Each structure stands twice: as structure tokens, then as C-alpha cells.
Amino acid sequence: MALLVAIPSLVLTDTSNDAAQMAALIAMVAAVVTFVEYFSEYPTFLEFRNAPPFNRLRFLALFFCVLFASLLMRSAGNPDDASLLKDLSFSAAAVLDIPFSPIRLVTIAFGDLSHLVDISTVARIASVLFAVTVIVLVLFWLHARFIFWPIRKKAFNFWINLPLFDPTSGRDVLFRLKRDAHVNLALGFLLPFLIPALLQWSLGAFDAALLAVPVVVIWILCAWAFLPLTLMMRGIALFRVAALVEEKRRRAYAQDDELQIA
Template identity: 75%
Template sequence: MVKRIIGSAVRALLMAFLMAVPSLVLPGTSSDAAQLAALVALVAAVVTFAEYNSEYPTFLEFRNAPPFNRLRFLALFFCVWFASLLIASEARDPALPPTLLENLAVSAKSMLDFPFSPVRLISITFADLPAPFDVDGATRIASLLLLVTMIALLLFWVHARFIFWPIRKRAFNFWINLPLFDPTSGRDVLFRLKRDAHFNLALGFLLPFLIPALLRLWIGAFDASMLAVPEALIWVLCAWAFLPLTLMMRGIALFRVAALIEEKRRRAYAQEDELQIA
């Protein structure tokens, strides 16, 4: 009980810190923006504490199957932190040499900004914004965030494929780790798991291409100057990079759970055949 409370409190503090990173890193943050960030951080901390302190699951998937949620948190944290640092570095003296993070962002842009890539679509989306908006800087940030999420996805795939996730250290509890998935309704659970996995992987792959199109429509219909606000730009780019990562990680995880169920069924059928032969 005490261990669960302490773990929930630590997770809540980390989530609150994540929400407050832009306000802490960016220079000249207004008092209104700081108050809004504090409110969002408080709400995120309360929700996280309530979810992890509860004995019964509510909505968070793979709660007891690390490192699924830990990798997602780290990916989002590095995305927010790197984007905040890169935007804050724009206020530095141009005569100063570029930082290591700026060089990494330039390298990521040269590697990922090619025709028809998600990064190129992001740069096209921001091309018509008012002059003070730094399109090239936003493209560099988007490239680095996409690189971070691709590394996180690769790490999770390697962990799930070669390190026997999620049963390496403990048994996998289907109900606790997939509280929103009802295995007793509809068709066979294997069919539904694989169908959901295919859907998540396909949507996760398409989202980096769809979000720039939706942003383009939003920019044409509403006030585009909102994207010039550093905090708004950070969260828009982080959502563009992080949402596909979440969907693709969920797809990989569902495929892995389906493989475990299939293997367990195969062993059960083999034991039945042996008993019938005996």
C-alpha cells in the first residue's frame, strides 16, 4: 500500500514537471501562461496519481507492463524538453557557436527533410505563416522530435521482440493492462486483438502525414498567429510526433499479446491431444 502511494506520487510529480517544462525553460513567459501551465500540471498530476494509486484499472493501458508507459513518458519528456531548449536558443546571440542540440537538430533535418516526408509536409504547412514565424526553426524542431520518437519506437520493438515483453519478470494480467478491452464480447479475442493492432499501426503510420493537412485547414480557417506563441508551437509539434508513436507502440503491444495467447492455446491443444492419445 505504502509502496503504491509513493510510486503514484513520484509519477504524479514527474507528470506535473513535464507539463511545466516549457514555462520553466522559455525566457519571458507571461504570468497568464505560467498560471495556465501550473493548472494543467496540477490536473495531470492528480489524474496520474489517481490512476496509479487505484487498485483497479480505469483507462491507462499496460499499467503493469513496463517499460511501455515509461518509454512513452521519456519520449514525450525529451520531445518537450528539446523543443523548449531549441526555441529558447533562438534568443541567444547569433555570434555564439551552435549548441550540441542545435547541431543535432540540423543533422536530423538534413536526414528527414526529403520530398513527401512528414517533415517536408510540416514545413509546407508553416510556409504561409506571418513573417516573424521561423519556418526553418520549426522544421528543425520537428525533425528532431520525429527522430526521438523513432528511436523510442525502435527500442520498444526490440524490447518486445527479443526480451520477452511483457512476461519476462511477471505474469501478464489482461484485465489490468487492457481495462478498455472486453475479451468476452464480439468475435474471437485473437481476431479482435490483431484487428486493433493493424488499425493502430496503420493510423500511427498515417498520422504524421494527416496532421499537417489538418493543421493546414486549421490555419486557413482560424487565427494562424497562435502558432507563433512558443508554448503552442511546442505542444503542436510534440503532438504531431508523439501521437503516432503511441498508436504504433500500442499496435506492437497488441500483436505481442495476441502472440502470447496464440502460443498458450497451441500448448493447451497439444496437451489435449497427448491426453487423448494416452
């Protein structure tokens, strides 16, 4: 986690001393929080802690998003820089940057900053990040659907993996799991379209020069790509947990019927 937070400061050559120090502080905080969460006996807020590869895939997705965005941002200042990632970014932008797509909306959101930010670079970075998140989402869906996640190796502990979800309060737990899954999937689908609109709406509240700083652009684009991925992965995971609960109830009811018949 510390390395992930520090990647933009390490890759970009024009990072100021203040930005580097702030990145180092945030990196240490992220490392400590992650260490305490995973080595504590009692869960706090991190979901699916003992249900790999949920958090591993999320970390890898964010890691590659930050790394690729940083490398592409650095190469944008060097026209002579030729790399496979840069070529792939042009190809991804050619395919994904179409009317009404999330990538096109991102470029429109940064349109007012065209004198400070290279819009073509933003489109290429957004296209690569979108492709990364789609790949990770498909991998997790395949794992959850066909490899018996999260009970392939051990039983699923509801309290440790969903510490913020109280199964004893409110309506039936199965109804609440499916409801939350639908809400997460819907928000995950809508956020790539909503975040650019919110960004453009809030441009007047911030200094445009601040939003045009390369590190800030990187983190805005990574948040635009990663937040929908997290919500959709959580929705898929909750649907899978709901299916496990439903199957366990079905078996319990079948066993009770057999006992009554006997």
C-alpha cells in the same frame, strides 16, 4: 508529469503570466491523474499499467520531445547560442527535411505563418522530435521482440493492462487483437502525414497569431511526433499480446490431444 507539462513555461523566457498559470493548473491535473491511476487498485483507462517499460518509454519520449523542442525554440531567439543540441538539429534537418517527408509537410503546414514563425526552426525541431520517436519505437520493438515482454518477470494480467478491451464481447479475441494492432500501426504510420494536412486545413478556423505562440508551436510539434509513436507502440504491444494468446491456445490444444490419446 507535472514537470513535463511545465517545461515550456520554465525554459522559455517570454512566457506570459496567464500561460504560466494555465501550465501550472494543467501540470497539477496531470500529476493527480497519474498518481490516482498508478496507485489505484482498479484500472481506469491507462493501458499496460503493469507491463513496463511501455508507459515509461512513452513518458521519456514525450519528456525529451518537450524538453528538446523548448530548448531549440529558446535558442532560435538567440543566434549566438551554440550548443550540441542545436548542432544536432541542423544535422537532423539536413538528413530528414527532404521532399515528401513528414518534416517537409510540417514546414509546408506552417508556411502560411512564415511571417510569425521561423520555418527553419520548425523544421529543425520537427527533425529532432522525429528522430527521438523513431529511436524510442525501435527500442520498444527490440524489447518486445527479444526480451520476452510483457511476461519476462511476471504473468500478464489482461484486465489491468487492457482495461478498455473486453475479451468476452464481439468476435474471437485473437482476431480483435490483431485487427486493432493493424489499425493502430496503420494510423501511426499515416498520422505524421495527415496531421500537417489537418493543421493547414484548420488554419482559417483559428487566429494565426495564437498558433504562432512559441508554447503552442511546441505542443503542436510534440503532438505531431508523439501521437504516431503511441499508436505504433500500442500496435506492437497488441501483436505481442496476440502472440501470447495464440501460444497459450496452442499449448492447451496440445495438452487436450495428449489427454485424449492417453
